Amino acid sequence: MADRDGVIWYDGKLVPWREATTHVLTHTLHYGMGVFEGVRAYKSTKGPAVFRLPAHTDRLFRSAHILGMKIPYDKSAINEATRAAVRENKLESAYIRPMCFYGSEAMGLRAEGLKVHVIVAAWSWGAYLGEDGQKNGIKVRTASINRHHVNITMCRAKANGQYMNSMLALREAQSAGCDEALLLDVEGFVSEGSGENIFIVRDGVMYTPDLTSALDGITRATIVQLASELGIKVVEKRITRDEVYIADEAFFTGTAAEVTPIRELDGRAIGKGTRGPVTEKLQTLYFDVVHGRSHQHLEWLTPV
Ligand code: PMP
DSSP states (O other): OOSSSSEEEETTEEEEGGGOOOOTTOHHHHHOOEEEOOEEEEEETTEEEEETHHHHHHHHHHHHHHHTOOOSSOHHHHHHHHHHHHHTTTOSSEEEEEEEEEOSSOOSTTOOSOOEEEEEEEEOOOOTTOHHHHHHOEEEEEOSSOOOOTTTSOTTSOBGGGHHHHHHHHHHHHHTTOSEEEEEOTTSOEEEESSOEEEEEETTEEEEOOTTTSOOOHHHHHHHHHHHHTTOOEEEOOOOHHHHHTOSEEEEEETTTEEEEEEEETTEEOTTSSOOHHHHHHHHHHHHHHTTOSSTTGGGEEEO
C-alpha cells in the first residue's frame, strides 16, 4: 500500500503518497488508541461522489469524543479533505480512509501532550468480499471469539484497537475455508461480522440485531431506510445463531462489503443457499442509490 503514486491528505496538506509516513514510536501504533472511518466514493452521472460523507464525518467525531481525543480540525475541513483525497488522485470511485492518531511526543499509557494527527487516504477498491460473493453469497463461520462487551470497550466508537478482535475472528473463519466471521455477543446472541452488520429475512420481514455491541453502521441505517421505503418491515431484536440457520435469507452490510448475501453459516445453507429475492432487491437499489442512478436520496451524494 505504501509504494504507489498519488497523494494523501496529512495534517492539512496533500503530501506525496510515499512520504506519508510516521515515526516508529507513534503512540497509536503501540496502544491502538485512534479512530477511523471507511468511506466510499462512487462514479455517478455527475462525476465521482462520496456516499453519505456527513454521516461518516459525524461518526468520526463521535468516535473521537468517546475516546476523549480532540480532532484539531472541524467537520467541514475533514469533508473537504475527503473530497480532495479522491479528486487529487483522479479516482472515479474510491475507498477512503480518514484516521486520527496520536503522535510520538511521549510513550507509555500515561503519555501527555500527544499531538493528534489526521490523514485521509483514498484508493481504488472493488468488491470487498469479491464479485462472486456479492452475486452468489459468501460462506460464514461463527467465531469462537466474541464481539466486544460494552463494558470492556466502547462499541459506538470505530476505534483502531478494536479491530484486533475482528481480525482474530476473521482469520479463524478463513482458516476454516470461509469468507467471513460472524461474531456473537458475550451472551451468545448474534452481533455482527468482522466489519459488517448483519440482517436476516424470514417470511418477508427483515431482522437485525440491536446496537448494544454492534457498530452503528451507516450502510445498516441506509438499508433500514431503503427497506422501509419499499414497504418491507424491519425489526431490531436479539437474534440467535440458529435463527440465522433457519432464515430465508441473510446478508451483511458495510461500506466496504456493501450488501453481500450470506449463503451459508457454519456449514448450513441459508434459504436456497444463494442470494435471496429481498437481498437482491435491496442490493440493486443500494447500488442504484450510491451511483446516483436512482432519483431517491441524491442528498446522500457529495460530488468531489
Ligand atoms: N461493523 C464493524 C465492526 C465495522 O467495522 C463496519 C465497517 N465500518 C461495519 C459494522 C459497517 O459499518 P458501515 O456500514 O458504517 O461501514
